[in-house]
Amino acid sequence: xxxxxxxxxxxxxxxxxxxxxxxxxxxxxxxxxxxxxxxxxxxxxxxxxxxxxxxxxxxxxxxxxxxxxxxxxxxxxxxxxxxxxxxxxxxxxxxxxxxxxxxxxxxxxxxxxxxxxxxxxxxxxxxxxxxxxxxxxxxxxxxxxxxxxxxxxxxxxxxxxxxxxxxxxxxxxxxxxxxxxxxxxxxxxxxxxxxxxxxxxxxxxxxxxxxxxxxxxxxxxxxxxxxxxxxxxxxxxxxxxxxxxxxxxxxxxx
Amino acid sequence: xxxxxxxxxxxxxxxxxxxxxxxxxxxxxxxxxxxxxxxxxxxxxxxxxxxxxxxxxxxxxxxxxxxxxxxxxxxxxxxxxxxxxxxxxxxxxxxxxxxxxxxxxxxxxxxxxxxxxxxxxxxxxxxxxxxxxxxxxxxxxxxxxxxxxxxxxxxxxxxxxxxxxxxxxxxxxxxxxxxxxxxxxxxxxxxxxxxxxxxxxxxxxxxxxxxxxxxxxxxxxxxxxxxxxxxxxxxxxxxxxxxxxxxxxxxxxxxxxxxxxxxxxxxxxxxxxxxxxxxxxxxxxxxxxxxxxxxxxxxxxxxxxxxxxxxxxxxxxx
Numbered sequence: 050x051x052x053x054x055x056x057x058x059x060x061x062x063x064x065x066x067x068x069x070x071x072x073x074x075x076x077x078x079x080x081x082x083x084x085x086x087x088x089x090x091x092x093x094x095x096x097x098x099x100x101x102x103x104x105x106x107x108x109x110x111x112x113x114x115x116x117x118x119x120x121x122x123x124x125x126x127x128x129x130x131x132x133x134x135x136x137x138x139x140x141x142x143x144x145x146x147x148x149x150x151x152x153x154x155x156x157x158x159x160x161x162x163x164x165x166x167x168x169x170x171x172x173x174x175x176x177x178x179x180x181x182x183x184x185x186x187x188x189x190x191x192x193x194x195x196x197x198x199x200x201x202x203x204x205x206x207x208x209x210x211x212x213x214x215x216x217x218x219x220x221x222x223x224x225x226x227x228x229x230x231x232x233x234x235x236x237x238x239x240x241x242x243x244x245x246x247x248x249x250x251x252x253x254x255x256x257x258x259x260x261x262x263x264x265x266x267x268x269x270x271x272x273x274x275x276x277x278x279x280x281x282x283x284x285x286x287x288x289x290x291x292x293x294x295x296x297x298x299x300x301x302x303x
Numbered sequence: 304x305x306x307x308x309x310x311x312x313x314x315x316x317x318x319x320x321x322x323x324x325x326x327x328x329x330x331x332x333x334x335x336x337x338x339x340x341x342x343x344x345x346x347x348x349x350x351x352x353x354x355x356x357x358x359x360x361x362x363x364x365x366x367x368x369x370x371x372x373x374x375x376x377x378x379x380x381x382x383x384x385x386x387x388x389x390x391x392x393x394x395x396x397x398x399x400x401x402x403x404x405x406x407x408x409x410x411x412x413x414x415x416x417x418x419x420x421x422x423x424x425x426x427x428x429x430x431x432x433x434x435x436x437x438x439x440x441x442x443x444x445x446x447x448x449x450x451x452x453x454x455x456x457x458x459x460x461x462x463x464x465x466x467x468x469x470x471x472x473x474x475x476x477x478x479x480x481x482x483x484x485x486x487x488x489x490x491x492x493x494x495x496x497x498x499x500x501x502x503x504x505x506x507x508x509x510x511x512x513x514x515x516x517x518x519x520x521x522x523x524x525x526x527x528x529x530x531x532x533x534x535x536x537x538x539x540x541x542x543x544x545x546x547x548x549x550x551x552x553x554x555x556x557x558x559x560x561x562x563x564x565x566x567x568x569x570x571x572x573x574x575x576x577x578x579x580x581x582x583x584x585x586x587x588x589x590x591x592x593x594x595x596x597x598x599x600x601x602x603x604x605x606x607x608x609x610x611x612x613x614x615x616x617x618x619x620x621x
Contacts, residue, residue, distance in 0.1 A: 099500070125502035133500075139493035149483070150490045154502040156483035160511060163482045164475055170482050177483075217501050 051110075052077040052252050053098075053129075053221060058107035060090070060097050060276075067093040069276045071107070075221070075269075080243065080253045082263040085273035086296065091256040092134060094273065095225055099131045100124045111221075126154060128220035132210045134229060134256075139213075140199035144190055147198050147209055148181040149174075151216025181216065187245060188212040189238065204235040211242065221252045228259040240266050264288070315560075319466055323459050331574075332458035338570040339465040340526050344543070345550040345562030346469070346476055347519030352548065353556035354480055355512050356492035358411070360544045361402070361418025364425040365395050365517040367539025369524025371429060371436060374445045374534055384448030384529060391525045392518050399517025403510040422539050429536035441535030445528050465526050472519055477559055479515070488512055492557075520547075553594050555601025564602050 053075040060068040067090045075081050083091050097104040100121040108117045116124055139147050157163070157173060185191055188208040193201065198209060207227065214222055227243070228236045236259060243266050247253055257263045263270060264284045272280040272293050280290050287293055323332055344366060351357045373391045376382040382390070406417040429436045436442070448455045448464065455461045479485045487508055490498045498505055528534045546569065554565025572590065576583045598604050 101499075121499045122502050122504050125500055130502075131500050133496065137494055137497040137500075139490055139497065141493055142489070146486065150486050151501050153483060153487050153490070158482075158484040158487060160479075160484065160515065163484045164478055167478050167482070174483070213497070213501060 050077050051075065052112060053254075054108075054110040055094075055098060056108050056110075058094065058097055058109070059105045060093050060102065061105045067276050068097065068104075068273075071273065071276070071278050073271050073278065073281060075252060075254055078247065078250055078252055079268045080247050080255070080266055082267035082270045083254065083256045083273060084258075084260075084263055084270060085279075089273040090276040091273055092225060093276075095131065095223060095254075095256055099129060099223060125217060125219075128218070129223065130214040130217040130219035130221075131223040132214050132225055132227065134225045137213075138198045138206055138209050140197075142198055143195050144185060144198060144201070144209060144212075145178070145181055145194040148184050148212055148216045149177055151213035152177050152181065154217060184212050184215050187215065188242060204231055204238075207231065207235075207239075208242065211246075215246065215251075219251060221254060222246060224253065224255040224257075226256055226258060228257055228262045231259075236262055316466075316470060320463070323462055329458045332462055334570055334574055336458065336462050336465055336530055338566050339462065339469050340523050340530065341546065341550060341566040341570055342563045343465075343469050343472055343523035343526070344520055344547045345554065345566050346472060347516045347523065348547040349551045349556060349558075349562045350476060350479075350488075350516040350519070351512050352551050353558070353561070354485065354488045354492060355509065357407075357509065357513070358415040358548075359418045359513075359516075360415045360541070360548070361420075361422040362517070362520045362547050363539045363541060363543035364402075364418070364422030365399060365520035366524040366527070366543050366547075367422070367425050367429065367536070368398055369395050369521030370528035370534050370538045371442070371524075372521070373525035374442045374528045375435065377446055377529075378442060378444070384446070385450075388522065388525050391521050395521030395524075396514055396518045399514040399521075400510065402517070403513035407506055407509045407513065419541070419544070422541065422544055426536050426539035429539060436536070439536060441533060442528075443533040445532045445534070447532065448529055461530055465530075468522065468526065472522065473559065473563075476519075480559070489557075549591065551601075553591060553601055555603025558601070558603040558607075560606070561601050561603040568602070 051074040056072045058068050058071040059066070071094055083094065085091050093102070096102040098109055100116070100119050100123065104117065108115060110116070111127060111129060114127070116127065139150055142150060156177060157170060163170060185194060188211055190205060190208060190212065193205065198206065201209065211224065211227065228239055231239060240262055243253055243255070267284055270282060270284055270287045271278060272287065274296050279296070280287060280293050282290065322335060326332060326335060344362065348359065348362050351359055369391050372394045373387045376387045376390055377384065402418070402421050406414055406421070409417055430438055432438070447461070455464050480488065487498070487503050490501070490503060491505055491508060495505055524538065527538065550565030550569050551562050552565070553568055554563065555561030573583060573587050576586050579586055594602065
């Protein structure tokens with residue numbers, strides 16, 4: 050069953066068409082990769098789906114709900130959470146607080162209940178902390194709970210960013226170049242992490258340049274070129290697709 | 304750690320309560336009252352400057368509206384202090400909501416300018432709406448509060464009244480910032496884009512914080528009016544906004560105790576420096592400049608160092 054359906058997505062920046070009639074489907078609990086050369090419109094496509102930029106045309110269905118005209122925080126509320134290309138964490142928070150911050154939607158945040166039912170908030174906080182420990186374990190940061198996030202190593206910060214996204218309990222996790230800047234070992238760990246996430250029933254969509262990551266983890270791959278969808282298929286199919294090899298993979302893979 | 308903090312808060316409150324026993328004389332006690340009022344103003348500014356990273360130059364506007372609303376309903380409608388305070392909260396809250404709604408979409412310095420413009424508008428209205436505010440002549444004979452027949456007319460009793468209200472507000476701010484709601488304030492300060500993506504309605508949250516902050520500033524204004532019993536449109540002048548900011552920054556923004564310490568420095572230090580005669584203001588300015596240069600996180604950073612690393616971690620996030 051399709052959990053997300055993108056149809057005829059078009060995004061124009063003035064005269065530049067960044068995405069043109071992009072359509073694809075994401076099946077529940079799949080790991081879907083979006084690849085393409087630089088400037089192919091991958092991140093734009095991501096931003097449009099998540100409501101960070103307004104799409105020019107097209108429709109995005111989440112389940113059977115039309116989310117085309119919602120803005121980012123509303124979309125996050127429905128269960129689609131994203132990470133960013135650059136590392137995005139709350140730098141002055143500890144690791145634990147970063148994760149807890151990600152649980153905003155699960156917590157009681159009304160001003161009146163905060164002031165008048167503080168006891169309940171404290172109890173709720175304990176429960177959230179328990180859940181946060183599980184997420185910290187999943188993103189392999191156990192033992193770092195009280196470290197200030199900005200002092201973590203780069204690779205750990207990237208994992209933390211994924212952790213924050215996971216803390217929102219998303220149905221769909223959208224990762225924008227999660228492997229950017231990671232070394233070989235870290236990329237390997239990332240692949241394991243993405244698989245673990247997928248095992249918990251979360252659908253993953255990722256934009257990625259690192260072919261090793263994409264090919265080893267994805268069930269389905271969408272190739273964009275000059276803003277248009279050029280091909281779609283399993284990693285094996287994409288490897289054999291001549292058009293894709295010509296514009297993209299030809300020089301990069303063996 | 305949490306327990307230690309609770310104890311140190313209680314000790315601090317005890318010291319404050321005992322202060323007037325050492326400091327006598329109505330002038331000196333008047334300074335203590337001003338300190339407590341300024342502490343409330345700084346507490347309100349800190350909520351959005353320190354915890355949310357919004358620079359407001361307009362809190363004198365709320366301070367002034369608080370002072371005038373409370374004074375006017377007492378003088379013209381025969382309200383007593385407490386219902387007047389409640390009405391002040393509502394009026395300032397509504398104004399804060401309105402100002403917040405329209406200015407919050409502006410960023411950084413543009414937001415600061417729009418809030419500054421707001422407080423100037425308030426000041427001009429107070430100056431020119433003669434029939435209600437009596438213009439530059441201001442209002443006088445504002446009654447001192449009473450409580451079940453007890454009149455807060457002495458300096459000592461008024462000091463305890465202000466400290467009690469300040470302590471309640473301090474506790475409310477403490478509750479807010481240590482809750483998930485407060486964490487969302489800090490999240491917005493730390494990273495607005497990420498806050499959006501985890502589902503925080505950033506604009507709504509900012510307006511909420513701004514409104515709460517405005518209401519607290521209004522309480523400070525009301526207490527100011529009923530203490531001095533005379534107010535003029537200058538209560539909404541830029542002076543009070545700037546004073547508030549200085550106290551927050553010198554004390555330590557984004558910490559609970561910082562504004563209280565900042566207010567202390569700002570009100571008590573000039574008095575202590577009277578011994579230096581004409582050099583008073585020069586020495587005072589030097590102290591402020593040196594603090595900002597060498598302690599960019601305010602005087603609280605000294606305390607934090609002495610409390611050790613663990614408490615520092617707690618302080619930053621909670």
